[in-house]
Amino acid sequence: xxxxxxxxxxAVTAMLRQRLRSMLTSVGISIxxxxxxxxAALGTGARGExxxxxxxxxxxxxxxxxxxxxxSGAKSRANMGMGLTERDAEAIRREATAVTAxxxxxxxxxxxxxxxxxxxxxxxxxxxxxxxxxxxxxxxxRRFNESEAQTKAKVALIAPTAQQKLFxxxxxxxxxxxxxxxxFRVIGTLRSKGQSPFEDQDDRILIPIGTWRSRVxxxxxxxxxxxxxxxxxxxxxxxxxxxxxxxxxxxxxIAEGEEPDFRVGTQQEFQxxxxxxxxxxxxLLLSVAAxxxxxxxxxxxxxxxxxxxxxTREIGIRMAIGAxxxxxxxxxxxxxxxxxxxxxxxxxxxxTGLMLAFARDLGxxxxxxxxxxxxxxxxxxxxGLTFGFWPARRAAHLDPIEALxxx
Amino acid sequence: MSALIxxxxxxxxxxxxxxxxxxxxxxxxxxxxxxxxxVVGASGSGKSTLMNILGCLDRPTRGRYELAGIDVxxxxxxxxxxxxxxxxGFVFQGFNLLPRTTALENVELPLVYxxxxxRERFRRAAHALAQVGLADRAHHTxxxxxxxxxxxxxxxRALVTNxxxxxxxxxxxxxxxxxxxxxxxxxxxxxxxHGITVMIVTHETDxxxxxxxxxxVRDGRIFRDEPNAAxxxxxxxxxx
Numbered sequence: 001x002x003x004x005x006x007x008x009x010x011a012v013t014a015m016l017r018q019r020l021r022s023m024l025t026s027v028g029i030s031i032x033x034x035x036x037x038x039x040a041a042l043g044t045g046a047r048g049e050x051x052x053x054x055x056x057x058x059x060x061x062x063x064x065x066x067x068x069x070x071x072s073g074a075k076s077r078a079n080m081g082m083g084l085t086e087r088d089a090e091a092i093r094r095e096a097t098a099v100t101a102x103x104x105x106x107x108x109x110x111x112x113x114x115x116x117x118x119x120x121x122x123x124x125x126x127x128x129x130x131x132x133x134x135x136x137x138x139x140x141x142r143r144f145n146e147s148e149a150q151t152k153a154k155v156a157l158i159a160p161t162a163q164q165k166l167f168x169x170x171x172x173x174x175x176x177x178x179x180x181x182x183x184f185r186v187i188g189t190l191r192s193k194g195q196s197p198f199e200d201q202d203d204r205i206l207i208p209i210g211t212w213r214s215r216v217x218x219x220x221x222x223x224x225x226x227x228x229x230x231x232x233x234x235x236x237x238x239x240x241x242x243x244x245x246x247x248x249x250x251x252x253x254i255a256e257g258e259e260p261d262f263r264v265g266t267q268q269e270f271q272x273x274x275x276x277x278x279x280x281x282x283x284l285l286l287s288v289a290a291x292x293x294x295x296x297x298x299x300x301x302x303x304x305x306x307x308x309x310x311x312t313r314e315i316g317i318r319m320a321i322g323a324x325x326x327x328x329x330x331x332x333x334x335x336x337x338x339x340x341x342x343x344x345x346x347x348x349x350x351x352t353g354l355m356l357a358f359a360r361d362l363g364x365x366x367x368x369x370x371x372x373x374x375x376x377x378x379x380x381x382x383x384g385l386t387f388g389f390w391p392a393r394r395a396a397h398l399d400p401i402e403a404l405x406x407x
Numbered sequence: 408m409s410a411l412i413x414x415x416x417x418x419x420x421x422x423x424x425x426x427x428x429x430x431x432x433x434x435x436x437x438x439x440x441x442x443x444x445x446v447v448g449a450s451g452s453g454k455s456t457l458m459n460i461l462g463c464l465d466r467p468t469r470g471r472y473e474l475a476g477i478d479v480x481x482x483x484x485x486x487x488x489x490x491x492x493x494x495x496g497f498v499f500q501g502f503n504l505l506p507r508t509t510a511l512e513n514v515e516l517p518l519v520y521x522x523x524x525x526r527e528r529f530r531r532a533a534h535a536l537a538q539v540g541l542a543d544r545a546h547h548t549x550x551x552x553x554x555x556x557x558x559x560x561x562x563x564r565a566l567v568t569n570x571x572x573x574x575x576x577x578x579x580x581x582x583x584x585x586x587x588x589x590x591x592x593x594x595x596x597x598x599x600x601h602g603i604t605v606m607i608v609t610h611e612t613d614x615x616x617x618x619x620x621x622x623x624v625r626d627g628r629i630f631r632d633e634p635n636a637a638x639x640x641x642x643x644x645x646x647x
Contacts, residue, residue: 006519017507317503320464321517321564322492324485400464404503 011334014307015342025303026343028296029383033347033376034354035289039282040372041355050274054267056193056201058134060231062099062241063265064088064248083261086209086222088251092229095247098240100232103129104209104224108217112166112205113178119165122204123179125212125224133230134193136206141173141188144208152210156184160192161202177205182215237266293379296343297387304336304391315395316403329396336388337381344380348373410473411571411604412438412461417470419456419627430456431467432627438606438620440571443598443637445615446608448624455576457624458608462495462574463487475571492520496565496603500577502557504549510536510560511545517568535563539593555586562593566603573597575607579614591617595637 015022066083086104093102105126112121130136131143144155158172166177172186184207193201213220231240245264254260308315315328323331352368419431430453438444448454459465460472463479472480479490491497504513514532523531536542539559549557558578565573575594579587591614598605607618615621616638623631 006525313503314505317505318516318520319488320462320491320497320503322488322520322568324488324520326485327488327520401459404464404499 007331007334008338010331011338014335015338018307021303022339022342025299026296026339026346028292028299029340029343029380030296030347030350032289032292032296033344033380034351035285035292036379037348037351037368037372037376038354039285039289040375041351041368042278042285043282045367046278047275050271050278053194054271054274056135057267057270058228058230059267060234060237060240061133061267062229062231062237062244064227064229064244065263065265066225066261067263083252084224084227086224088248089224089227091247091251092227092244096229096240096243098232098236098243099229101129101133101230103127103133103228104226105130105228106209106212106217106220106223106225107204110179110216112162114166114172114175116168116170117166119162121162121165123212123216124204124206125209125216126206127209130206130228133228136193137191139189139191140171141186143188149208149210152208152214154182154184154211154215155187155207157188157190157206158186159190159202159204159206161200162205163189165203179205179207179216237268241266293383296340297383300336300339300384301387301391303339304332304388305394307335308332308391308395311395312398312403312406315398316400316406319398319400320404325396328398329392332392332395333385333388336392337384340380340384340387341377344377347380348376409440410437411440411442411475412436413471413473414460415471415473417460417467417472419453419460419465420468429627431460434470434627434629436622436629436632438604440604441598441602442604442620443595443618444604444606444620444622445618445635446606446622446624447610447612447615448630449610452624453627454608454624456627458574458576458606461572461606462497463490488520492517492568494570494572496562496568496570496573498558498561498565498573498575498578500580502549502554502561502581504557504560504564506550507548509546509548510541510552510563513549513560514564514567517564521568531567532563535567536560538566539563553586554582555589558582558586558590559593562590562597566597571604573603573605575605577608577610579609579611587614592639595639 064084084104089102089104092099096102103126105124107122107124109120110123111118112123128143128146128149131138138157141157143157144153147153148155156177158166158177163172166172167175172189175186176183177186178184184205190202190206207216209224213222229240229244231237241264245260248262248264249260252261318328318331348368355368414434414436417431417434417436418429421428421430434457446454446457456465460467461474463474463482467480470480471478474490475494477490479487482490497503504510505516511529511532514535515528518528518531533542533545536545539562541556541559541563544552544556544560549560552560558581562573573594578594579590582590594605594607595617597603607614609615616635619635619637621631621633621635622629
C-alpha cells in the first residue's frame with residue numbers, strides 16, 4: 001500500500017512535470033470520454049422526453065393518413081393525396097366497436113394577423129371530438145359548440161405560441177384575428193402541449209372543420225388530411241387498428257392484398273420510430289467515442305514511448321539501485337493510467353459543460369449519472385493500461401548498462 | 408580478513424559484429440571487507456566490464472562470482488536487482504541523480520524499492536545526507552547543487568541502504584581538484600571508519616595513490632595487483 005502510494009505520487013509528479021504534453025496527449029481521451037458521458041446522459045434524458053412527446057399526442061391514439069396508392073407501378077390519380085373524407089370518419093365512429101372517439105383535422109400554414117401582430121401559424125380545422133382525442137385543454141374562454149360547428153361560425157381557439165406571436169402578453173379572448181380575408185373571433189385559449197415528435201403543438205389556432213373547409217381552403221370538398229381515433233384502452237389499440245383498417249378497405253373498395261390508399265399508425269409505432277432515431281444517434285456518438293478513444297490511446301502510447309526514450313538514463317539509475325523490471329513496468333503503467341484518467345476527468349468536465357450549455361436548446365434535461373462517471377473513468381483507466389503496456393514493458397526490459405550509458 | 412568478493416575464472420566475451428571480443432579473460436580476484444581498492448587501466452582494458460560484473464549489472468560468460476558468500480553468477484534478473492539493492496552502492500562519474508528531484512528524494516529512492524515506510528525512508532535519507540555533510544541541502548534539486556555536492560548526494564544514496572560494497576566509477580572524473588579531494592576523503596573515511604569495501608575505478612594515478620590496493624587491468628586480465636601505502640586525500644590537493 002505504501003509502495004503503491006509512493007508510485008502513484010511519482011506518476012502524478014511525472015505527469016505534472018510535462019503539463020502541456022500531458023494535456024495535449026489526453027485531449028483525444030477527453031473527447032472520447034465526453035462522447036461516452038453524453039451518450040449516457042442523452043440516454044436518461046432523451047428517452048424520458050420521447051415518452052413525454054408521444055404521450056402528448058393523446059392516449060391510445062390511432063392515426064389514419066391518406067397516401068397515394070400505387071396500382072401496377074403507376075400512382076392512381078383519382079386517389080392521389082387527400083383520399084380520406086369526413087364520411088370515412090363517420091363510418092369509423094359508427095362501426096368500430098373498439099374505438100371511443102373519432103376526430104378529423106386538416107391543417108394549413110397561413111399568415112394570421114391580429115391588431116397587435118402577425119405570423120405564419122398553423123390553422124387547423126377540427127371537430128368537437130378533437131379536444132378529447134388529442135387531450136387539448138382550454139386555459140381560458142371556451143370551446144366552440146355544436147351550433148357554431150354547424151353554422152361554420154368564424155371562431156377560433158388559440159394555442160400559447162401563436163398567442164404570443166399575435167397578442168404578446170395581452171388577453172386574446174374576445175379579440176379578433178384575420179386569416180386571409182376572414183376575421184375570426186377568439187373565444188378561448190389552450191394550455192400548452194409542447195413539442196410533439198413532429199411539430200410545435202402550440203403554434204396554431206383551432207377553428208371548426210366546417211369553417212376551415214368553406215373559408216380557409218375551399219377547394220378540398222369534404223376531404224380531410226388526417227383521421228384520428230381513440231382506442232378504448234391500450235389493450236384495445238390492436239383491435240381498434242384492425243377495425244379501422246377493415247372499414248376503410250371496404251369503403252375505399254380495396255381488395256385483399258392490394259396496396260391501400262391510406263396508412264394506419266398507432267402511437268406505439270411512433271414511439272418505436274422515435275426510439276429507432278434515438279438508437280442511430282447513440283450508435284453514431286458511440287462510434288465517435290470509440291474512434292476518439294482509439295486515436296487518443298495511440299497518442300498516449302506514442303508519448304509514453306517518447307518518455308521511455310527520454311528517461312532511459314533514469315531507468316538505468318533506478319535499475320542500478322535495485323528496481324526490478326516489474327517496478328519499472330508498474331511505474332510507467334501508472335503514469336499512463338494517470339494520464340488517461342486525467343483525460344477522463346477533463347472529458348467528464350467537457351461533457352458537463354456541453355450539457356449545461358445545450359440543455360436549454362435541446363429542451364429536455366440531461367442527467368450526469370454516477371454510473372456514467374464510473375464507466376467513463378473505468379474506460380479511461382483501461383485505455384491507459386492497454387496502451388501503456390507496451391511502452392512500460394519496453395522500459396522494463398532495458399539493459400541497465402546500456403541505459404546508464406544513454407545520453 | 409574474510410573475502411567479500413571472490414571471482415574465480417571469470418570470462419566475459421562480446422560479439423562485436425562477426426568477431427568475439429574477450430573483454431575479460433580468466434580473472435581471479437579476492438577483495439576483503441573494508442578494503443579501499445583502485446582499479447586502473449586504459450580505456451578498453453576491461454575495467455568497466457569488470458565493474459559491471461562486480462556490480463551485478465552484467466553476467467560473466469564463464470566463471471563464478473561470489474558476493475558476501477552468495478553465488479550471484481546464475482541469479483535471475485529480479486534476484487540480481489535485489490542483490491544490487493541490498494549489497495551494493497553505486498557512485499557514477501556523471502552523478503546520475505534524478506533531475507528535478509530533491510536531494511532527499513534521490514537518497515530515498517533505493518529504500519522505495521525495498522518497501523521501507525515513508526517515515527523510515529525520510530529518517531534514513533536525512534541521516535545519510537548528514538553523513539556526507541549535506542543535511543542543509545536536503546530540499547535542493549541537483550540543478551541547485553554544485554558538482555561536488557551532487558556527488559556527495561550520490562554517495563549518500565549509495566550509503567542509505569548500508570551496503571557492504573560501494574562501487575565508484577570515475578567518481579572524481581567530472582570534478583575539479585579541490586572537490587575531488589573532498590569526495591575522495593569521504594570515500595576513504597567510509598572504508599576506514601565504517602568498514603565498507605570501496606572500489607574506485609579511475610585512470611588518474613593520483614587518485615589511485617590514495618587507496619590501499621591498486622589493481623591494474625590490461626587486455627582483460629589482471630596485470631598487476633599490489634598493496635599501496637595510501638596517501639591521505641589531502642595530499643592530492645598539493646598536486647602541481
